[in-house]
Amino acid sequence: MNLKSGTDTGNRSGTLESAAKGKSEPVNSLTADRIARLTPSPVREILSVASRPDIISFAGGLPDHESFPDVGLKKLDHDALQYGATEGEATLRQWIADDLAKRNLPVAAEHVLILNGSQQGIDLVAKMFVELHTLVAVESPTYLAALQVFSLFGAGYTSFEPSSTRELGHSKPALTYCIPTFQNPTGYCYTTAERQQLANACDNNGSVLFEDDPYRDLVYDECERQPVCSYIRNTDWIYQSSFSKTLAPGLRLGYLVCSPALYPTLCWLKQAADLHSNRLSQQLVLSLLQSPNYQDRLQVITSGYRRKRDHFDTLLQEHFSHLASWSKPAGGLFFWLKLSASLDTRDLLQAAIGKGVAFMPGESFFAKSGQSGSHLRLNFSHASETRSGIGLKILADLIEAESVGNY
Amino acid sequence: MNLKSGTDTGNRSGTLESAAKGKSEPVNSLTADRIARLTPSPVREILSVASRPDIISFAGGLPDHESFPDVGLKKLDHDALQYGATEGEATLRQWIADDLAKRNLPVAAEHVLILNGSQQGIDLVAKMFVELHTLVAVESPTYLAALQVFSLFGAGYTSFEPSSTRELGHSKPALTYCIPTFQNPTGYCYTTAERQQLANACDNNGSVLFEDDPYRDLVYDECERQPVCSYIRNTDWIYQSSFSKTLAPGLRLGYLVCSPALYPTLCWLKQAADLHSNRLSQQLVLSLLQSPNYQDRLQVITSGYRRKRDHFDTLLQEHFSHLASWSKPAGGLFFWLKLSASLDTRDLLQAAIGKGVAFMPGESFFAKSGQSGSHLRLNFSHASETRSGIGLKILADLIEAESVGNY
Structure with a gap:
């Protein structure tokens, strides 16, 4: 692995010089060719120097603070309306680093990058590692909007399951993408042994591990959630x-957050994508996280979702026990049904919408066509319990009618 | 030009089907190869159906509305905390379409795409049109963070000046990027004839015109601002x-906003990049735009900046008349100085920061090295008038000391 990073986020004058001169060096031997053409924006780098109070700055294109409007937020730090750091607000980054330490993933706050939603992380990582024919290892099935981005940049795929990650050693993927905790769409949560095996597989084949963990706090039954x-x-x-x-x-x-060698490049890609994340949201989120009620809030949310999940499972048993199989998920937002009949669930969706019910067809979650069986992903968090009952009955009747002769 | 778009944003069931089946067709013969691999996210497309009140949706991963926190915004529509449309909020899109009609650029609200800042537009357009060796026509100099993104995706460059756009006909660029109103960094504003000639050149060579217009409302002297x-x-x-x-x-x-053929692809690219833009910001911006004080507000801002510009020009005459040449910009945020001496302004920046002054070296704004002469971009909007005077004096003294023998 090539770790001769040309930049160091702790050494601003070095960064400034490389920024002004437009230098860029590879940080990992698996990066896409385009990364050799990536340069930091001199504006963004120089601004980090220019924001020092002792500097008179003619550098950026910063509007006058006094020109900002009143946005009706009493608690708002007025500075949140000005351009901000690409990396994000320092206090929010520190909160995240402290939180991850409690989850056994110790990272420095300086290696936290605030994103415009985690979908953006997929875009940045794909830009960094994926070009035409880059092999990406993905769970089968996996999050469809990750497949969308990897495919856009030209990925080829190799698939794995939580129980068979040792086999990843043979395929030498550049990137291994996984959602180990309440997986989307399956809801599966990796065991401790499966987490260790996946990490070992990446250590052994040199693949960059990309762990996507949006559902970890929506936990309804006790289970392992330590980051892979x-x-x-x-x-x-x-x-x-x-x-x-x-x-x-x-x-x-x-x-x-990432291993230190990757951070400067991901930060430059964030600059190029949208300069920085919304500062108003960063302030609001930080104040909510720091609220003494935050832990109570998580309890209330998970209690409410646990009740919804249990009720949904009861409804499924009532309407789908002869039509499909599923596991009750220990967390997250979805049930993943495998139909007994062989149906194209995309056609089923068209029919269901005609009757006022929507769901996600399983096909989109598979990297390779023909692997998908007949699956539905059903969200249980959004519809009310009453409407869920009505909708599942409609859907079951439709599947029953359409599956005649298709077993 | 290939206009056989497979989708139509006005025909949701068609979009839904293509989304579920993952179909994608080219919309413009100049798109990058990766666009043939782009598919809409079925989640986002199905959600646009699923959000109809008559539909019981198990489709998305939408959190329960009731789980949302109080963010301390009295005026906020609670819905702003939920996932939203990739395209943006309908009322904001309509406001923008109405505003552009007044600027002689009539577009339908359905062809407005809300971005996470206009830097994101550069990322999306580059993804759509730029791959290795794609020829992009740019002004020389031009906005450096546009060069950053085009270069990342592999662009080659051909340069033009406002007065010589007819020559674009020979070079056949796929994309022509321009900032015709208060250009960054030069501050130049194209004449009516130059605007027509640039549009004609693109019509004649088939290049896609990409007009970046962030400064148009910061206008201090009367000048042509109709979009190219x-x-x-x-x-x-x-x-x-x-x-x-x-x-x-x-x-x-x-x-x-864009010609209709391009819209679905740009919208899919936005989905893949970050799902949708911040809804809180969209609500706040819309309420500010709809405020009866908005026009007054623009007047106040431009008056303040006009005064700052004039004062800055006076300071430049005092300190730089023997060191540099420049034009007083009719709008925008920058002065663009050409030094009489031949200096590497990147080295000058290092020295200036040591003395407490920051500026943007001119080199970064040129697509090709060796074209840059010795230029500085100086922002006049941010520093106070007093600090501007101090900073320009320091900078002038430094240039004078360093330019001995370099004329």
């Missing part, structure tokens, strides 16, 4: 999570 | 602007 990245010994890794599930998705706030 | 895109007759085009300069950059909100 915490078991990594020598390969590079990226871990990301989101405030969309426990606070509010409309605030569009997530973050990534 | 309004003069396009047949080629595809993208126009973008931002709320960072007139409202607040920390809200990270901009938008693009």
